[in-house]
Amino acid sequence: MHPSSPLQLPFSLRIINQSINPLITLSVQEEGTEAEACVGYVDWKGKPAVRGKHGGMLAASFVLAVEIMENMAYLANASNLVTYLAGFMHFSLSRSATTVTNFMATAFLLALLGGFLSDAFFTAYHIYLISALLEFLGLVILAVQAKTASLKPPPGEEAAGGKTVILFAGLYLTALGVGGIKGSLAPHGGEQFDESTARGHKARSTFFNYFIFCLASGGLLAVTFVVWVEDNKGWQWGFGISTITILLSIPVFLAGSPLYRNKVPTGSPVTTIAKVLLAAISSRRGNFQSARNAVVDLEQSSPAKESKESEVRGPGEELKWLNRAAEGRPLHRALLCAAHEVEDVKVVLKLLPIFLSTIMLSCCLAQLSTFSVQQAATMDTRVGGLKVPPASLPVFPVIFIMALVPLYDHAIVPLARRATGSDTGITHLQRIGMGLALSVVAMAVAAAVEMKRKRVALRVGEGFKGPLPITFFWVAFQYLFLGSADLFTLAGLLEFFFSEAPARMRSLATSLSWASLAMGYYLSSALVSMVNRVTTTSSGGVGRKGWLSGGSLNRYHLDRFYWLMCVLSALNLANFVFWATRYRYRSGQKQ
The missing domain is CATH 1.20.1250.20 (MFS general substrate transporter like domains)
Incomplete structure (x- = not known):
């Protein structure tokens, strides 16, 4: 659901979750051509955003x-x-x-x-x-x-x-x-x-x-x-x-x-980060291809895919320990991770040292x-x-x-x-x-x-x-x-x-x-x-202030x-x- 006017506040909206987002994305793709529609974006009425008309x-x-x-x-x-x-x-x-x-x-x-x-x-x-x-x-x-x-x-x-x-x-x-x-x-x-x-x-x-x-x-x-x-x-x-x-x-x-x-919106990024980290820690090593087949369904329903290439190839070589989240055998189906989810979490982890600095x-x-x-x-x-x-x-x-x-x-x-x-x-x-x-x-x-x-x-x-x-x-x-x-x-x-x-x-x-x-x-x-x-001292009844x-x-x-x-x-x-x-x-x- 989307607001019908700019004055309508999101309190009247139902929370947009991952089960709804794919429908919105499909709507964007159906109502606009590949050249015109901004896939993954909508205007204030909830209709597909169009290049040249929206943004800039x-x-x-x-x-x-x-x-x-x-x-x-x-x-x-x-x-x-x-x-x-x-x-x-x-x-x-x-x-x-x-x-x-x-x-x-x-x-x-x-x-x-x-x-x-x-x-x-x-x-x-x-x-x-x-x-x-x-x-x-x-x-x-x-x-x-x-x-x-x-x-x-x-x-x-x-x-x-x-x-x-x-x-x-x-x-x-x-x-x-x-x-x-x-x-x-x-x-x-x-x-x-x-x-x-x-x-x-x-x-x-x-x-x-x-x-x-x-x-x-x-x-x-x-x-x-x-x-x-x-x-x-x-x-x-x-x-x-x-x-x-x-x-x-x-x-x-x-x-x-x-x-x-x-x-x-595409669902909680914190949930994705937690899922990948938990899967990487708890997953048992297994055959990459068999694990890959298990996550195909997840990737097919993924909204607003960021890179089509990431849906075909496996996880990259950086932070390889996280690859187990996609390549290993998860303890539960809820921990199944797509390759692009693993790569997203890798990017976030690489940003943290810059943030801390x-x-x-x-x-x-x-x-x-x-x-x-x-x-x-x-x-x-x-x-x-x-x-x-x-x-x-x-x-x-x-x-x-x-x-x-x-x-x-x-x-x-x-x-x-x-x-x-x-x-x-x-x-x-x-x-x-x-x-x-x-x-x-x-x-x-x-x-x-x-x-x-x-x-x-x-x-x-x-x-x-x-x-x-x-x-x-x-x-x-x-x-x-x-x-x-x-x-x-x-x-x-x-x-x-x-x-x-x-x-x-x-x-x-x-x-x-x-x-x-x-x-x-x-x-x-x-x-x-x-x-x-550290700089406050006290000796023999005589103290020095910090x-x-x-x-x-x-x-x-x-x-x-x-x-x-x-x-x-x-x-x-x-x-x-x-x-x-x-x-x-x-x-x-x-x-």
Whole structure:
């Protein structure tokens, strides 16, 4: 069943499972010719998508517009939320920081759920609509609480009881919506391009570049205009702007409905992965041909087959231990695996080392919303007669990204294409590697800047009141380097996971890009705790506090922590190079 109008929500749908998907695929093949129909794709009415009519950059442009609105609504609150929690909910600074970190990490981690549902049961089109409504409801709760005095604690009293229930209900309903959007919007845009042509590959690469541009554009509006409103007009207005923005994104998204082509869900990719792994572990060795005959029926009914060749030949030579899933004798018929299922799981396993190599960069990025803001808060933040809020510091990397994306896509990439012969100019892994290398430089710069800031603090003495006589533009350098690293790595990751993952697992694989950010935030919290534990000493009744503890940032050894991050980032870069040089693209890119 398919919705009859773009306003009809997928709650009215029966869950699309593997028994229904083959019928949809056959319908696509029957109603369109081989030259016209996009096999495995339908329009918003559930009819076969047609090449030339559905998809393309015009359809993807609606996704780009929505990304500006979506990221503005999310980042406007995430970037300044610690101020609201400390100033209006009266949380301690440490609890406020932990709450913000957990909120952001959970939102990004829930992108995996959004990606999973987009691949397994619903289209990415429907997941966006559901998620936008969930985020809208969460923001409504937060806006009402910020507006209503009785729902906030009295001055000097920390929020507790029902007030915290309302707060966390709003926060995590918002996080659920954000996660669903992150897991569905980028894959939905990527699906609009025909990957069978070089032109389609180039257009898709441009889309992912401008997806980052639009993400940065939304961030620019968030950390300037909305943060100013929150600080000067009240948080109810800040939450209200975010609420209206995410609500308006829904009709903007729906306006592109006649142009979209939507990938038909093909069942749970997690089930396929688990089945292949279990079959490979438990299967007894047997005759390949006899086992092959047993899975022919499965392959004949497989929806939206990705490669006809994979249905004829057996599993490949990489990760040979998984071949037992197709070649061995399974303990039960339910564990019968087709060759293309085994190959799909191999691809996913090969992506995991790349994914794990990017978590350290995300850990570095986490410092921009914690220690870097605290550094700037001790410094002179005046620009002429204007005093810049520390929460607006991300404006530096955002503006840099917005300037770099068009230059990269329209100047650097064409030159690189002529030099390398690759449709994307610079390969996905090269882009990711550039980002990781920049993160090493960024942490070295951050350490040097903190050493300079502490020298100024020591010179003026502890009794000095007011901001230190050093401009916050010094801190902007680490924002620029880390912002550049984020641009190269996130754009490269999104396109890498999308293009390399099996078609039936693309949304879930693309969500790994956001999950990396979540893991980085969690790692950052764990690393800070570990560093403090290791560097805290006590001997003869005289204790020495850890590097990152104390009542004043000037007593911290933040520079040492940044040097540690620089060393860990360098080791991580070496680990990435090890895996990247051994990776073989399935999408035909040159190394």
